Amino acid sequence: MTTHAVHRGTRTSRTGVLLAIAVIIGLLSVPFWAGRADMRLIVEMAYFLALAQMWNLMAGYAGLVSIGQQAYVGIGGYALFALAIHADVPPLLALPLAGLIAALIAVPTAFVVFRLRGAYFAIGTWVAAEVFRLVLAQVTALGGGTGQSLPATIVRSIADSVDGRDRLIYFTGIALAVCATALVFLLLRSRHGLALTALRDAEGAAESLGVDRFRTQLWVYIVAALGTGMIGALIFLQKLRISPDAAFSVSDWTANVIFIVVIGGIGRIEGPIVGTLVFFALRALLADFGTWYMIVLGGVAVIVMLKAPQGLWGLVADRFGLDFFPVRRLVRSWERGPPARNDA
Amino acid sequence: MAPLLETRGLTAFYGDFQALFGIDVAIDRGETIAIIGANGAGKSTFLRVICGLLGAEPDRVRHRDEAIGGLPANRIVARGIAMVLEGRRLFASLSVEENLRMGADVGRKGPWSLERLYRLFPILAERRRASPATLSGGQQQMAAIGRALMTNPDVLLCDEVSLGLAPVVIRELYAALPAIRAEGTAIVVVEQDINQALQVADRVYCFMEGRVTLTGTPKALSREQIRAAYFGM
Amino acid sequence: MTAALDTVLQGTLLGGLYALFAAGLSLIFGIMRLVNIAHGDLIVLAAYVALVAVQASGIGPIESLVIVVPVMFAVGYGLQRGLLNSTLDRGILPPLLVTFGLSIIIQNALLEGFSADSRKLQAGALEIASLRLGPDLAVGWFPLLIFLTAVAVIAGLQVLLYRTRVGRAFRAVSDDPEAARLYGVDNRHLFALAMALALAVVSIAAVFLAVRTNFDPAVGPARLLFAFEAVIIGGLGSLWGTLAGGVILGVAQSVGAKIDPAWQLLAGHVAFLLVLVLRPRGLFPRAVD
Numbered sequence: 001m002t003t004h005a006v007h008r009g010t011r012t013s014r015t016g017v018l019l020a021i022a023v024i025i026g027l028l029s030v031p032f033w034a035g036r037a038d039m040r041l042i043v044e045m046a047y048f049l050a051l052a053q054m055w056n057l058m059a060g061y062a063g064l065v066s067i068g069q070q071a072y073v074g075i076g077g078y079a080l081f082a083l084a085i086h087a088d089v090p091p092l093l094a095l096p097l098a099g100l101i102a103a104l105i106a107v108p109t110a111f112v113v114f115r116l117r118g119a120y121f122a123i124g125t126w127v128a129a130e131v132f133r134l135v136l137a138q139v140t141a142l143g144g145g146t147g148q149s150l151p152a153t154i155v156r157s158i159a160d161s162v163d164g165r166d167r168l169i170y171f172t173g174i175a176l177a178v179c180a181t182a183l184v185f186l187l188l189r190s191r192h193g194l195a196l197t198a199l200r201d202a203e204g205a206a207e208s209l210g211v212d213r214f215r216t217q218l219w220v221y222i223v224a225a226l227g228t229g230m231i232g233a234l235i236f237l238q239k240l241r242i243s244p245d246a247a248f249s250v251s252d253w254t255a256n257v258i259f260i261v262v263i264g265g266i267g268r269i270e271g272p273i274v275g276t277l278v279f280f281a282l283r284a285l286l287a288d289f290g291t292w293y294m295i296v297l298g299g300v301a302v303i304v305m306l307k308a309p310q311g312l313w314g315l316v317a318d319r320f321g322l323d324f325f326p327v328r329r330l331v332r333s334w335e336r337g338p339p340a341r342n343d344a
Numbered sequence: 345m346a347p348l349l350e351t352r353g354l355t356a357f358y359g360d361f362q363a364l365f366g367i368d369v370a371i372d373r374g375e376t377i378a379i380i381g382a383n384g385a386g387k388s389t390f391l392r393v394i395c396g397l398l399g400a401e402p403d404r405v406r407h408r409d410e411a412i413g414g415l416p417a418n419r420i421v422a423r424g425i426a427m428v429l430e431g432r433r434l435f436a437s438l439s440v441e442e443n444l445r446m447g448a449d450v451g452r453k454g455p456w457s458l459e460r461l462y463r464l465f466p467i468l469a470e471r472r473r474a475s476p477a478t479l480s481g482g483q484q485q486m487a488a489i490g491r492a493l494m495t496n497p498d499v500l501l502c503d504e505v506s507l508g509l510a511p512v513v514i515r516e517l518y519a520a521l522p523a524i525r526a527e528g529t530a531i532v533v534v535e536q537d538i539n540q541a542l543q544v545a546d547r548v549y550c551f552m553e554g555r556v557t558l559t560g561t562p563k564a565l566s567r568e569q570i571r572a573a574y575f576g577m
Numbered sequence: 578m579t580a581a582l583d584t585v586l587q588g589t590l591l592g593g594l595y596a597l598f599a600a601g602l603s604l605i606f607g608i609m610r611l612v613n614i615a616h617g618d619l620i621v622l623a624a625y626v627a628l629v630a631v632q633a634s635g636i637g638p639i640e641s642l643v644i645v646v647p648v649m650f651a652v653g654y655g656l657q658r659g660l661l662n663s664t665l666d667r668g669i670l671p672p673l674l675v676t677f678g679l680s681i682i683i684q685n686a687l688l689e690g691f692s693a694d695s696r697k698l699q700a701g702a703l704e705i706a707s708l709r710l711g712p713d714l715a716v717g718w719f720p721l722l723i724f725l726t727a728v729a730v731i732a733g734l735q736v737l738l739y740r741t742r743v744g745r746a747f748r749a750v751s752d753d754p755e756a757a758r759l760y761g762v763d764n765r766h767l768f769a770l771a772m773a774l775a776l777a778v779v780s781i782a783a784v785f786l787a788v789r790t791n792f793d794p795a796v797g798p799a800r801l802l803f804a805f806e807a808v809i810i811g812g813l814g815s816l817w818g819t820l821a822g823g824v825i826l827g828v829a830q831s832v833g834a835k836i837d838p839a840w841q842l843l844a845g846h847v848a849f850l851l852v853l854v855l856r857p858r859g860l861f862p863r864a865v866d
Contacts, residue, residue: 059670063669065669065670065673065674067614067677111854112850112853112854115853115854115857116809116853118612118669118673119612119614119669119672119673120612120805120809122612122614122673123612123614123801123802123805124853126798126802127802127805127806127846127849127850128850130802130842130846131843131846131847131850134839134842134843134846135843137839138839138840138843145839250798251681255677255681258674258677259678262674262678266670290689291685291686291688291689292685292689294681294682294684294685295681295682295685295686295689297681298678298679298681298682298685299678299682301674301678302660302674302675302678302679302682305664305670305671305674305675305678306660306663306664306671306675309667309670309671395759396758397755397758397759416758416763417758417759418758418759418760418761418762418763418764421759421760421761422761426759427759429755429756429759433753433755433756434756435748435749435752435753435756435757436752436753437748437751437752438745438748438749438752442745445742445745446745446746446749446757446760447760449742449745449746449760449761450760450761451761491760495760495761
């Protein structure tokens, strides 16, 4: 008789934990030796990584491809400004509240956009984000179409000195990126993780085996909105200025994020990390070429999607058998070969 | 002289899974052969390779003494090999007549026209404007066979045409066979119903696990031989 | 009363333009289940092709269609054959993300080639001529021309799909691509023809857009959303439904703009969301799915 056991812990996964701890310790030391510009750059990388983890959770695991996550970046940012300016909530406390508000708004939004499937869902979420942008442009108390800056008194309430503020924002950014990664990791290792991957790989079969597609996807959508909302709040806490066009920018908060995930490797936790590094490396390399940067980025993403749909990390990991975050018990949908039945 | 259609050492794969292991089958003009075998024996795979839906090495499939293995399906049908897919697979948003015209659109000249086909299956003339979904199973199968005949094939491949149909309907379908054969068309039927297959075929091939385990004329084969070839007992 | 009638009339005519945006999207989805995120950017690309044609040869914008339509037809054929065919049959991600990447590439390439300045094509007297319908009611000849063209294009596509041999092949491929191959249909060629046809329609929409309003490299996504909304409001798989969807969207925007100019787009989106909530399959879904 044969017995089977599902293993997820590997030697590389223990290496992965050690590596992650080392990187986090290294990052926490940055404020004590690096300059302002470096810190800002790392915060930016941190929030793109966090956004990418949230988008990957939806698209790579729950089968929800959204082109409208800028909705929750914008809502999070605006919630922060509204709470800080009109309700005197300390900005750092407003951060989680902004996430909650985004999650609350995600519930009714989901009931509308979930009526669309697949690619139509993607465009539907984009329409929803446009609606939020157009509505907020009408709210004069939040600056209307031109937007507004965070008043100096509130900025000073974060911390007295510029250095102090930078450090707080830096640590918050790192915390968000680590939490977003950990959240996806833990979620996928939980009971729900299996339901998610089952849905993505074989929706019909999963449903007939009792996985509730609607509820599972709804929860993922709401959790992603919560995370994205908090990240949005942090982004505009760092920028200190918000406007509808900046807050709900599809190219900044969704196109870039999609490229990061696709290039790094969709449906893998390491994917967004690798993608973020590649994204910022390309940006540094092509900084002087303006629009060519986006053309190259788009081109790389298209080529990766066609030639290596498992992403750059997928290429490396498959070649060397690496898996730092072992949560996968799965085959991805686009790797389906011809049907396994050979005869009828 | 070379047979009309012939496979030599034909193999087929689904990814890493090998489904056929060196199949030799030959069929002449006007001949009817039946392929029988259990589920998973490779019968449908064999037809799918010949009609171009699955790849093959060129020289493993020869038609009119030319290598056709691996040609795309749309070119193979233009050469005169038509396939009736399992499950009928009529075009749902086309009317019955439009489905038949899809066969004519392939552009091969020959004996089959709408008029001729409507004489063979008069019910299709009556239902020519109907949507295939409103036809009975037997009528759908007639339309599917008719659509294949409209390509004026010299080889007609039929995959499980009697599946799910009542015996009386099956008899009606097979009653059309002599008219098709009379045009010199070679017919390959894949059948689960062994009795039906033995009745109509000039020769029978029995497949098991991707190999031909038995071949001969229906008269020459004993029940015991067939059972052994079919089930490996 | 006349003012209300005027609003609805202008909105209806605007809907003709949206239906032209949407017809190509609808066609592509119907035939190969591909949702082309770059559709709006291809409209803008066609507008720039018209701009170049007009500037290089000195012909009028409407006449430039003689150049734009074949150019976009070729672009569509090449795009489908060279890139998009390989994204089909591989799940939802590849077509979606490849066309999304394409959208960003087209936008930035246009930005690189033509800068962010807004452009417009001049059609001279045609733009201002109007047809008087009553003491306080008039419609511009140009919006009327757009609407009538939309009706003609959709009628033409219907004839093509339901009365011709290639149309029969389009519908067969849409029903069952594998069975269609067994009837001599070269799917890759046919899909490329469908995209070419869609972009030929897009060219007409683009020239009208470019005469009607200013355009710049960034206006594509909004056009995609309008086209998408018209398709969903009308119901998937129905070209006449798409025309109706365009008209409903146009009227909603026109009414919104009447109340407050800032509400034009919002009113259109809200109409779309309402239809989505109340009639998820659209107002005129095709009976056979």
